[in-house]
Amino acid sequence: MRYDPPIHKTQGLLPLILAFAVLVLFPFVFEATYFRHVLILAFVFAIVATSWDLSLGYGGLFNFAHVALFAVGIYTYAILAKTLGFSPWLSILAGGGTAAFVALLISLPVLRLDGVYVILVTIAFGQLIYLVVVSWSDVTGGTSGMVTLPTLQIGDYRLSKDGRIGYYFLGLGLLAANLAFLYYVTRSRLGRAAVALRDNKYYAIARGISEARTRALTLMASAVFTGIAGAFYAAYLRVASPDAFGMGFLTLLLSILLVGGTGTIWGPVVAAFAVSILSEWLAGFGAWQNIVIALAIVLVVVFYPGGLWAALQELREVADNLRSSAIARLRRRETATREAMTSAQERMLQTSHGLISVADTGDADKPALLLLHGNSACKEAFHKQFRSFADSYRVISFDYPGHGVSANADPEQSYNISAYAEIAEEVLADCGVSEVSIFGWSLGGYVAMELTARDSVTVTALAISGTPPLNMVPDDFGRGYNPDSHLVLSGKQYFSRTEATNYANSATAPISEESAFLHRNLRRTDGRARVYALSRLGVIDWPRQMRILSEGKIPFAILNGSDDPFLNHDYIARLKYGNIWRGAPQDIPNGRHAPFFNQPDHFDLALFAFLEHARSLDMARQA
Amino acid sequence: MDPVTLFSIIKGGIVLGALYALMATGLSLVWTTLGIFNFAHGAFIALGAYVAWQFSATDAFGWPLALGIIATSLVMFAIGAFLHLTLVKPFERRSDVVLITVITTLAGSAILENLLLVIWGPRSKQIPKMAEGELAIGGFHLAFSEIILLVLVLAILVGVGAFLRYSRPGRAMRAVSQNREAAQLLGLNVPMYFALVLGLSAVTAGLAGVFIGTIRFMNPAMGSEPLMKALIVVIFGGVARFSSPIYAAFIIGLLEAFSIYFVGLYWAPAVLFFTMIVVLLIKPEGLFGKYQRTL
Numbered sequence: 001m002r003y004d005p006p007i008h009k010t011q012g013l014l015p016l017i018l019a020f021a022v023l024v025l026f027p028f029v030f031e032a033t034y035f036r037h038v039l040i041l042a043f044v045f046a047i048v049a050t051s052w053d054l055s056l057g058y059g060g061l062f063n064f065a066h067v068a069l070f071a072v073g074i075y076t077y078a079i080l081a082k083t084l085g086f087s088p089w090l091s092i093l094a095g096g097g098t099a100a101f102v103a104l105l106i107s108l109p110v111l112r113l114d115g116v117y118v119i120l121v122t123i124a125f126g127q128l129i130y131l132v133v134v135s136w137s138d139v140t141g142g143t144s145g146m147v148t149l150p151t152l153q154i155g156d157y158r159l160s161k162d163g164r165i166g167y168y169f170l171g172l173g174l175l176a177a178n179l180a181f182l183y184y185v186t187r188s189r190l191g192r193a194a195v196a197l198r199d200n201k202y203y204a205i206a207r208g209i210s211e212a213r214t215r216a217l218t219l220m221a222s223a224v225f226t227g228i229a230g231a232f233y234a235a236y237l238r239v240a241s242p243d244a245f246g247m248g249f250l251t252l253l254l255s256i257l258l259v260g261g262t263g264t265i266w267g268p269v270v271a272a273f274a275v276s277i278l279s280e281w282l283a284g285f286g287a288w289q290n291i292v293i294a295l296a297i298v299l300v301v302v303f304y305p306g307g308l309w310a311a312l313q314e315l316r317e318v319a320d321n322l323r324s325s326a327i328a329r330l331r332r333r334e335t336a337t338r339e340a341m342t343s344a345q346e347r348m349l350q351t352s353h354g355l356i357s358v359a360d361t362g363d364a365d366k367p368a369l370l371l372l373h374g375n376s377a378c379k380e381a382f383h384k385q386f387r388s389f390a391d392s393y394r395v396i397s398f399d400y401p402g403h404g405v406s407a408n409a410d411p412e413q414s415y416n417i418s419a420y421a422e423i424a425e426e427v428l429a430d431c432g433v434s435e436v437s438i439f440g441w442s443l444g445g446y447v448a449m450e451l452t453a454r455d456s457v458t459v460t461a462l463a464i465s466g467t468p469p470l471n472m473v474p475d476d477f478g479r480g481y482n483p484d485s486h487l488v489l490s491g492k493q494y495f496s497r498t499e500a501t502n503y504a505n506s507a508t509a510p511i512s513e514e515s516a517f518l519h520r521n522l523r524r525t526d527g528r529a530r531v532y533a534l535s536r537l538g539v540i541d542w543p544r545q546m547r548i549l550s551e552g553k554i555p556f557a558i559l560n561g562s563d564d565p566f567l568n569h570d571y572i573a574r575l576k577y578g579n580i581w582r583g584a585p586q587d588i589p590n591g592r593h594a595p596f597f598n599q600p601d602h603f604d605l606a607l608f609a610f611l612e613h614a615r616s617l618d619m620a621r622q623a
Numbered sequence: 624m625d626p627v628t629l630f631s632i633i634k635g636g637i638v639l640g641a642l643y644a645l646m647a648t649g650l651s652l653v654w655t656t657l658g659i660f661n662f663a664h665g666a667f668i669a670l671g672a673y674v675a676w677q678f679s680a681t682d683a684f685g686w687p688l689a690l691g692i693i694a695t696s697l698v699m700f701a702i703g704a705f706l707h708l709t710l711v712k713p714f715e716r717r718s719d720v721v722l723i724t725v726i727t728t729l730a731g732s733a734i735l736e737n738l739l740l741v742i743w744g745p746r747s748k749q750i751p752k753m754a755e756g757e758l759a760i761g762g763f764h765l766a767f768s769e770i771i772l773l774v775l776v777l778a779i780l781v782g783v784g785a786f787l788r789y790s791r792p793g794r795a796m797r798a799v800s801q802n803r804e805a806a807q808l809l810g811l812n813v814p815m816y817f818a819l820v821l822g823l824s825a826v827t828a829g830l831a832g833v834f835i836g837t838i839r840f841m842n843p844a845m846g847s848e849p850l851m852k853a854l855i856v857v858i859f860g861g862v863a864r865f866s867s868p869i870y871a872a873f874i875i876g877l878l879e880a881f882s883i884y885f886v887g888l889y890w891a892p893a894v895l896f897f898t899m900i901v902v903l904l905i906k907p908e909g910l911f912g913k914y915q916r917t918l
Contacts, residue, residue, distance in 0.1 A: 062722055062725070109900055109903060109904050112904060112907075113903065113907060115721055115722075116660055116721045116722075116725070117903060117907055119660070119722070119725055120660070120854065120858060120903065121899075121900060121903045123851075123854070124854075124855075124896045124899045124900050124903070125896075125900065127851055127892070127896050128893055128896040128897060128900070131889070131890075131892050131893040131896065132893060134889065135887075135889035135890050135893060137889075142889075247729075247732075247733065247844075247847060248733075250729075251729065251730065251733045254726060254729065254730075255730075258726065286740075286741075287737040287738075287740040287741045288737070288741065290733050290734075290736075290737040291733070291734050291737045291738065291741075293733070294730040294731070294733035294734045294737070295730070295734060297726065297727070297729075297730040298709075298710065298727055298730045298731070298734075301714075301723060301726055301727055301730075302713050302727075
């Protein structure tokens with residue numbers, strides 16, 4: 001399931017409100033009519049381009065008659081408001097209606113075709129509409145178009161008065177309504193169906209999505225505000241001319257869409273402002289204006305297929321990387337605080353996956369116990385275990401790259417379960433440990449099983465918590481976990497404040513003085529570590545991990561919290577284990593996803609008993 | 624309808640058809656070989672006309688038209704190959720190459736058209752006629768320039784066809800278009816042949832532009848209407864064989880000439896586009912095409 005919260009719960013809300021506020025205040029600060037004019041045009045272009053994005057970006061339908069739909073809106077307004085004398089306001093609404101009807105007509109041939117034929121037939125349709133408009137000169141004015149169209153007015157107040165401020169706010173309102181509409185449509189059943197058809201047509205059809213209905217409705221939905229924008233454009237300029245069908249306008253819109261990034265809605269909005277301001281600025285250069293715009297299209301497609309939106313995302317990623325690694329570097333100085341928590345020695349180790357922070361109680365004569373932490377956590381999550389196990393074990397733990405005070409690393413290479421297991425091997429080698437008991441928590445459970453399966457260190461006991469063993473990925477993911485929980489956040493790159501709290505509450509412990517450091521640590525984690533750890537699940541040989549468990553050569557225990565919000569306990573109980581401690585997965589009463597943290601006494605007893613059991617087995621075998 | 628009118632309609636249709644055949648051949652050559660649709664083809668037409676004007680017009684270099692045509696062909700070939708390298712080649716390996724190249728060639732066409740505007744200005748121009756005078760038998764009139772145009776177009780088409788069929792590079796081009804991987808395995812330089820194909824297609828487009836420039840006034844946007852006609856022709860006829868768009872071109876030329884007579888100059892193109900939509904709906908692979916689901 002894709003995590004897709006409504007906008008008021010994401011970090012997008014604040015920039016959106018800010019941008020809207022700036023646009024509302026703009027005409028009061030800059031009173032020049034020319035600025036307002038440029039922005040009104042930008043509103044219109046933004047509406048048309050984002051609507052096009054619905055059919056082209058989301059629906060994957062290359063509808064090159066989209067510009068013709070805009071022109072249909074223009075001529076609807078011209079004919080209804082001027083020739084037939086209807087109310088201009090009604091004519092604007094009618095523009096959306098006729099455009100949607102024409103889109104329905106366009107969808108008829110489109111339904112039967114695919115790929116480049118869709119482009120060809122829509123181009124032909126656009127030309128057909130153009131030729132009808134040009135030829136039917138009694139009604140449309142032919143090539144010379146129609147002029148002195150009625151303007152909009154409220155009562156006696158003409159919207160063009162006071163420096164066109166009425167048109168400015170009407171345009172802004174239309175843009176806002178258009179964005180709300182598109183937001184609603186893309187998140188609706190129709191929008192999801194359109195995306196499914198685009199990404200995997202035959203699978204989508206097999207799942208019961210009607211291709212014909214979805215395509216027709218997508219085209220119609222993309223036409224409504226395009227037509228309204230056309231009518232508004234006609235009312236604003238008071239001219240209807242067949243230029244709107246021209247290649248120049250098509251290229252301009254296409255550049256807005258591509259520069260902004262298809263399939264994003266917000267990208268084209270930003271690009272509409274950038275491109276229309278650029279194009280106004282270049283207007284004095286005549287033909288060079290179009291050359292620059294066309295060059296921009298080619299350059300974007302060649303070098304930056306994702307467009308402005310992808311560039312923004314990359315900038316954000318760079319900034320977030322700088323932020324999180326700066327925090328890590330700062331916190332690295334507070335070694336004393338962390339050593340006081342764990343009462344273990346902390347040191348930095350240069351590994352093949354970057355600088356890793358290791359905590360080690362250091363008694364070489366005691367058996368080693370390696371603790372592996374979970375997603376977006378840190379080694380101090382185990383500080384209670386460091387204290388309670390240090391008497392009988394040499395307790396070792398480390399921060400994964402991008403976590404805790406370890407350095408950020410190359411996401412492609414170092415943010416996956418295999419890499420974490422490699423780091424564990426290097427850490428153990430550095431400690432001079434060749435035999436080890438492992439406890440892995442959540443993501444660390446998979447690292448523990450992977451480490452065991454790699455068989456380069458001797459694992460004498462293996463315990464996991466909050467980790468459903470998987471056989472088939474991603475199918476078993478849905479079975480092993482509770483998909484309704486905040487687990488959906490585990491692969492999300494950036495957390496809003498609410499999301500961070502929600503995730504830390506579920507994954508570790510509800511916020512309190514005691515767990516505050518875990519919540520604090522969550523925000524340090526490199527967001528790419530979450531994304532890559534989840535998207536690189538394919539690098540793991542999952543059945544190999546399962547075989548370790550079902551063969552039962554290594555003593556194995558599952559110590560789950562009974563109230564773990566992430567897990568599907570039935571799934572874990574159903575799996576076949578060769579040699580599981582006490583015959584079944586053990587539940588820590590009232591334990592949550594981190595039972596060792598919120599029920600330490602129960603947990604430590606259980607883990608201790610299991611480790612003793614494993615040691616007795618080991619001794620028996622050696623004797 | 625009297626015989627003289629009928630004759631002039633058919634004559635007009637055949638002249639149109641010959642021009643369309645020349646344009647559509649280049650378009651379908653690129654389509655079948657590279658698997659892309661070249662929207663800069665219209666700009667090639669305009670560019671060819673302007674380059675030829677530069678060489679042959681009396682107020683420019685003033686070379687003889689024949690020499691001008693040869694020089695234009697060389698220039699067009701170089702530009703076509705260059706545009707292949709910049710607009711098509713970077714995306715060759717991508718799965719959505721068809722849609723991406725639609726966008727890049729559209730942009731390329733906008734760049735070319737506006738460069739024409741920058742270099743030669745917006746004033747209409749005309750290339751000198753290929754010949755003056757006309758052949759008149761009874762009421763039937765046939766201009767010498769029209770006869771020369773028909774002969775030249777047919778000669779070019781036969782030449783291109785023979786080149787593709789019999790010459791070594793031509794056969795290599797067909798091999799590359801039929802099975803790219805196999806051609807590469809046999810040691811053919813596929814990227815080079817792709818560039819050659821686009822160059823050749825630009826030459827045919829440029830020549831079409833020259834002929835249009837001798838009978839109509841030129842402006843930088845003169846290519847967009849012929850491009851649409853070439854598109855109709857290619858869809859109407861399909862691209863199964865080298866000759867299918869040529870037959871289709873003459874059918875469409877005659878259809879256009881007759882619809883101009885019956886429904887008027889303005890509505891005639893609408894008839895053509897309507898025909899194209901109907902053909903796409905009923906037989907997307909074209910009138911002479913074999914069934915083929917995708918490109």
